[in-house]
Amino acid sequence: MMFFLASALLAVAITWALTRAFFYPHSELPSSSLERNDDALRSLREQRARTVQMLKDLELDYSTGKVPQEDYQEMRARLGHELAQILEALERTTPSIDVA
């Protein structure tokens, strides 16, 4: 009897949780502008850290003679451009929190 009740309770709890998630998705997902900005900022900061890391790796490769000059300049320019875009996006995203 105890296990039957446990099974029934489990089924009811799952149905309730699924219904709630479907009809009120924002109870599950980051929804407010603040939360969405949190996610966007986290993602941008991770991208920034990754791009900075790639630049560091490139510098190390260049200084140890593993990237030719021409390639180094091209890749550095590309990564610099990416980093600038990320920083711009960070600038754009941050003030919107104040609005929210």
Place this chain on the structure above:
Amino acid sequence: MTHWGIGEFGHFALCLAWILSIVGVIGGALGGARRSDGWFALSLQSTVLCAMCAGLSLLALGWMFVTNDYSNQYVWQYSNREMETIYKITAIWGGMDGSMLLWAGMLTFCTALLALQARHHERQLMSWVIAVANTSTLFFLHIVVFETNPFRYVQSSFIPPDGNGLNPLLQNPYMAIHPPMLYAGFTAFAIPFAFCIGALLSGRLSNEWLRLSRRWTLIAWGFLTAGIVLGGHWAYLELGWGGFWAWDPVENASFLPWLTGTAFLHSVMVQERKNMLRFWNVWLIVLTYGLTVFGTFLTRSGVVQSVHAFASTDIGEVFLQYLAAVFIVTAGLTWYRRLELRSERSLESLFSREAAFLLNNLVLLGIMFATLWGVMFPVLSEALTGQKQAVGIPFFNAVNVPIFLFLIFLMGVGPLIAWKRASWSSLRRAFLMPAVGGFLAGCALLWGGVTGFYPVLSYSLCAFVTLTILAELHRGIKAQRGAGGEVEPLPHSITRLFRRHTTRYGGYLIHLGVVVMTIGITASMAHKVEREFTLAQGATYEIGRYAITLTSLEEVNMRNYIALRARAEVRVRGSEQPYATLLPELRMYRRNQENTTEVALNMSLREDLYLILSGISDDNRAVFKVYINPLQVWLWIGTLVMLLGTAIVLLPRAGTLVARRVPVKAKEQEVEI
């Protein structure tokens, strides 16, 4: 109401998990296709609940084992009252049904972790990723619910008072961790696969899916590495043949995805850096996932014979159908996205890091195909000629040893060679010292009396790779000191270098681990000493630098087995001091009347002394088999170094950690680089 006990509860939870995985597939697909938050949230919720239900199901089965519930057929078949509690728990994965449940449970756990990660990332991509991951889960849960249900009752109204017992070979501490490690590796590879197919379905084919799945790939690879080596260690200690790897079909089944997974880990670096090999990477990860499924098929379908294989069943066909579906869908998607998958650049020179990585991939695939050919040869020969012909250890060694040695060579070349195009002067600068060092090491070995082409080549290559790693470390420290303009103590420089470039130097540490392993494998294969002898009580046998004296033979009565135990005192020749006491055993398990040998092992950094009591001769003398395996322990030490390297690669980068920790409640202020 009929009886509803813990078995019914476990089965009910399993069925709920199956239903929830269907909801996860539908929710994820509709969330991706309609860009609907509702469906996406539903898929995330159902994925987490699915893992919870699968976990409850596993707990229910575990409880039935621990409480000796022999009304359950699986519990009756794989445990008995005399077994220690730890082995009653490990018996969950001792047979086909429970191992499939564990597999499915671990897969739902990985998918649930993915769902928790997914809510903070781009929704369209993640919706599809969740849908694909749930498709994998659904397949395995489908097998468990409909084909290998572990909650079946015994086929009679009489409940047996005791169970059949677990195979004695599996009553070993390694069996408690080896299969879960292996399954963790197999199941975690389903996540990068889901990212790949999710990216193809959503059309988001930038490198984002690689970035998000990178950690999963490394974790899967680390677990698979640990699982494979633990399996080797178990075989070494338990099977009593003096070796650790017999190219057994089931061992090979775990090795195949490790090879393609390793290739993938290398080729993603080329995609991240140069936007090349995009099509190749898609197929590599699909192949890796496919091989994990294929391995399950091999182990459980009965197509190959192995000491590790589960009983033959008819689920093989379902696995093959699923595999065919995976490859057909991938082929369709890659054709549909062929323009977006085109590389931005092409290979400019054969003397470049891109080319070295590509060659490394081809070599790894070469080993994979050679091994697969050996595994499938009995099946193919039977299909073509009607006679099953197996290939053994000599075939695998003859084919794979030279390819492996070439791979070791590439391991030295890859990190040192320049991207795009290496000039002759840079090649000379990078490789002169390591190449001379490797050559001198080879000469020294020949001069020291080491013979045999492969051993000398192997040690020389190991010296070459070690020197390339040290040279690379030296260059890195020099560059760092040059940039900082300060001279700091060497340990500080090394730590700083590792912290600033975790992926690169963690990777080198993994390479160093492979070198250490290779030395251990080469020495134990090439210089192994093996003898069989008989000894009367008090008599001594001399082998190598050891003198082994049999001091006693006694019968030991344990809880679930009787053993004949020999006590052998070992001395180093020329010394009167005791060196070690070895206690090999011959065991007979009462319940299933199976005999096993328990190896006695004395491990040292120099060599392993490995003693087996094979039996008693007609004249009442103990029959022994002894192996001296030089440098064997370095194989296990090398694995630990590899895992340490993997852990370093997995360390979060300093910037990323800050990005995660800082609460975002105020205006973004810190933009330090």
